[in-house]
Amino acid sequence: xxxxxxxxxxxxxxxxxxxxxxxxxxxxxxxxxxxxxxxxxxxxxxxxxxxxxxxxxxxxxxxxxxxxxxxxxxxxxxxxxxxxxxxxxxxxxxxxxxxxxxxxxxxxxxxxxxxxxxxxxxxxxxxxxxxxxxxxxxxxxxxxxxxxxxxxxxxxxxxxxxxxxxxxxxxxxxxxxxxxxxxxxxxxxxxxxxxxxxxxxxxxxxxxxxxxxxxxxxxxxxxxx
Amino acid sequence: xxxxxxxxxxxxxxxxxxxxxxxxxxxxxxxxxxxxxxxxxxxxxxxxxxxxxxxxxxxxxxxxxxxxxxxxxxxxxxxxxxxxxxxxxxxxxxxxxxxxxxxxxxxxxxxxxxxxxxxxxxxxxxxxxxxxxxxxxxxxxxxxxxxxxxxxxxxxxxxxxxxxxxxxxxxxxxxxxxxxxxxxxxxxxxxxxxxxxxxxxxxxxxxxxxxxxxxxxxxxxxxxxxxxxxxxxxxxxxxxxxxxxxxxxxxxxxxxxxxxxxxxxxxxxxxxxxxxxxxxxxxxxxxxxxxxxxxxxxxxx
Numbered sequence: 001x002x003x004x005x006x007x008x009x010x011x012x013x014x015x016x017x018x019x020x021x022x023x024x025x026x027x028x029x030x031x032x033x034x035x036x037x038x039x040x041x042x043x044x045x046x047x048x049x050x051x052x053x054x055x056x057x058x059x060x061x062x063x064x065x066x067x068x069x070x071x072x073x074x075x076x077x078x079x080x081x082x083x084x085x086x087x088x089x090x091x092x093x094x095x096x097x098x099x100x101x102x103x104x105x106x107x108x109x110x111x112x113x114x115x116x117x118x119x120x121x122x123x124x125x126x127x128x129x130x131x132x133x134x135x136x137x138x139x140x141x142x143x144x145x146x147x148x149x150x151x152x153x154x155x156x157x158x159x160x161x162x163x164x165x166x167x168x169x170x171x172x173x174x175x176x177x178x179x180x181x182x183x184x185x186x187x188x189x190x191x192x193x194x195x196x197x198x199x200x201x202x203x204x205x206x207x208x209x210x211x212x213x214x215x216x217x218x219x220x221x222x223x224x225x
Numbered sequence: 226x227x228x229x230x231x232x233x234x235x236x237x238x239x240x241x242x243x244x245x246x247x248x249x250x251x252x253x254x255x256x257x258x259x260x261x262x263x264x265x266x267x268x269x270x271x272x273x274x275x276x277x278x279x280x281x282x283x284x285x286x287x288x289x290x291x292x293x294x295x296x297x298x299x300x301x302x303x304x305x306x307x308x309x310x311x312x313x314x315x316x317x318x319x320x321x322x323x324x325x326x327x328x329x330x331x332x333x334x335x336x337x338x339x340x341x342x343x344x345x346x347x348x349x350x351x352x353x354x355x356x357x358x359x360x361x362x363x364x365x366x367x368x369x370x371x372x373x374x375x376x377x378x379x380x381x382x383x384x385x386x387x388x389x390x391x392x393x394x395x396x397x398x399x400x401x402x403x404x405x406x407x408x409x410x411x412x413x414x415x416x417x418x419x420x421x422x423x424x425x426x427x428x429x430x431x432x433x434x435x436x437x438x439x440x441x442x443x444x445x446x447x448x449x450x451x452x453x454x455x456x457x458x459x460x461x462x463x464x465x466x467x468x469x470x471x472x473x474x475x476x477x478x479x480x481x482x483x484x485x486x487x488x489x490x491x492x493x494x495x496x497x498x499x500x501x502x503x504x505x506x507x508x509x510x511x512x513x514x515x516x517x518x519x520x521x522x523x524x525x526x
Binding site: 050070071074075077078082084088089090091092093097101102104105106149153 | 245246248249431432434435436437438439440441442443444445522
C-alpha cells in the first residue's frame with residue numbers, strides 16, 4: 001500500500017531521516033515511536049505525500065510520490081485517513097460539515113453518505129454535537145471528530161499522529177479501541193506516538209508491530225505486542 | 226476545448242460545499258463590490274467619452290472635408306462687385322462643385338451665438354461669406370488664390386483644413402484616451418482582485434491546509450475563491466454600470482448649440498455597449514483570481 005525505499009529526508013541541510021525502507025502491508029497495525037523531534041511526523045507526512053523524500057522513493061498505492069502531481073496526491077489522500085494531534089478544522093463550519101468535508105471535496109456528498117455520517121458520529125460518541133462549531137469542542141471531542149473525518153471516506157489506511165496527545169488516559173483508551181476496531185474491520189493503521197503506556201495497553205487488544213525512529217533511521221523494536 | 230472547459234469549470238460547476246469552505250469576510254466583500262462598482266461606473270463614462278469623440282471626429286471630418294469659405298472684406302461700395310467677381314472666378318475654377326454667397330439671415334445666424342439675436346447686420350462692417358463645395362478631386366487652392374487676388378482683392382480663401390485637421394486629430398486622441406482609460410480601468414480591476422484574492426488566500430492558509438489534508442484538489446480549492454470573487458465583481462460591476470448608464474441618460478441630449486459637452490450620450494446601438502461591462506469585469510476577476518489561486522497554491526504546496 002505504502003512503501004518507502006531507501007528514503008532520506010533532510011530539512012535545512014540537516015538529515016532528519018536516513019536510509020529508511022519500509023512497507024505498510026494491508027490490514028497491518030503499526031506503532032511508530034521515538035523521542036520528540038525524532039521524525040515521526042515527517043515519516044507520516046512522507047507516507048501521505050505531504051512531503052517528498054530528498055533521496056529514495058516513496059510509493060503510495062503503487063505510484064511514485066515524485067511522479068505524482070498535486071491532484072494525484074489529493075486523490076491518494078482520499079484513501080488515507082489522517083489524524084493529527086492538533087486536529088485542525090474549518091472553524092466557521094459546524095462539526096457535521098467538517099466531518100463530511102472529505103465527501104464534499106471528492107464530490108461524493110450523497111444522502112446515503114450523509115446517513116453514514118450519523119452512524120459514524122454515533123460510533124465516535126459525538127451524537128448531538130453535529131451543530132457545534134469546532135472551537136466549542138473539548139480536546140477529546142476534537143480528537144474523535146478528527147478520527148470521524150478521517151474515516152468518512154472509508155479509507156484503506158489510517159495514519160494517526162499522536163492522536164492521544166491532548167486527551168486524558170480514559171479518552172486515549174477509547175480512541176485506541178476505536179482504532180483497533182477499525183483494524184479488525186480490515187483497515188491498515190499506523191499510530192505515531194511516544195506514549196509507551198498506550199503501546200503496552202494495546203497489547204491486550206491487537207497484534208501490532210512497533211517501529212522506532214532512532215538516530216535518523218527506522219528500527220523494528222522487535223516486539224510484537 | 227477541453228482545456229477551456231477545465232479552465233472555466235470553477236464557474237460552470239456551482240458547488241455549494243466549495244462556496245462554504247472559505248470563511249465569510251464581510252468587510253472585504255463590501256470593498257470588492259464597491260471598487261468593482263466604481264470601476265464599472267468609470268468604464269461607462271470612458272466608453273461614452275470615447276464613442277462621443279469618435280462621432281465628433283467623424284462628423285468634423287465629413288462635414289468639413291470638402292468645403293471651404295471665401296471671406297470678402299471690402300468697402301461697402303465695392304462689396305457687391307467683389308462678391309460677383311469672386312463667384313464668377315469660382316464658377317470657372319475646376320474642382321469647385323458649387324459656390325454661393327451667404328444671405329444676411331444666414332450670416333446673422335452664424336453670429337447669433339456671440340452677439341445674440343436681432344443683430345443689425347446691415348449696419349455693421351461684416352464681411353461677405355461665400356460657401357464653396359468641392360468636387361471629389363478638389364481644386365488648386367494656390368491657383369484660386371492668385372486669380373482671386375487679381376479679380377477680387379478683398380477675398381480671402383479659407384480651406385478649413387488649417388483648423389479642421391487639429392480638431393479631428395484632437396477628437397481622435399480623445400477617443401484613444403477613452404479606450405486607454407478603459408484598458409487602465411480593466412487592468413486596475415484585475416490588480417485589485419489579485420490583491421484581494423492574494424490576501425484572502427494568505428489569510429486562509431489553514432483552511433487550505435485542512436482541505437488538502439482531506440483530499441481536495443487545487444481545482445476545488447481555487448474554485449471556492451474564484452467563484453466568490455467573480456460573483457462579487459459581477460454584482461459590483463452590474464450596480465456600477467446601471468449607475469453609469471443612468472448618469473449618461475441624465476446628460477442633456479446632443480445639440481448644435483451644446484456641441485461636444487452635450488453629445489456624451491450614447492447613440493443608436495451604442496446604448497448596448499455598457500451591457501458588456503459587467504461580464505468583462507467578471508472575466509477579468511475570474512482570470513485574476515484563478516491566476517492568484519494557482520500561484521498561491523503552488524507556493525503553499
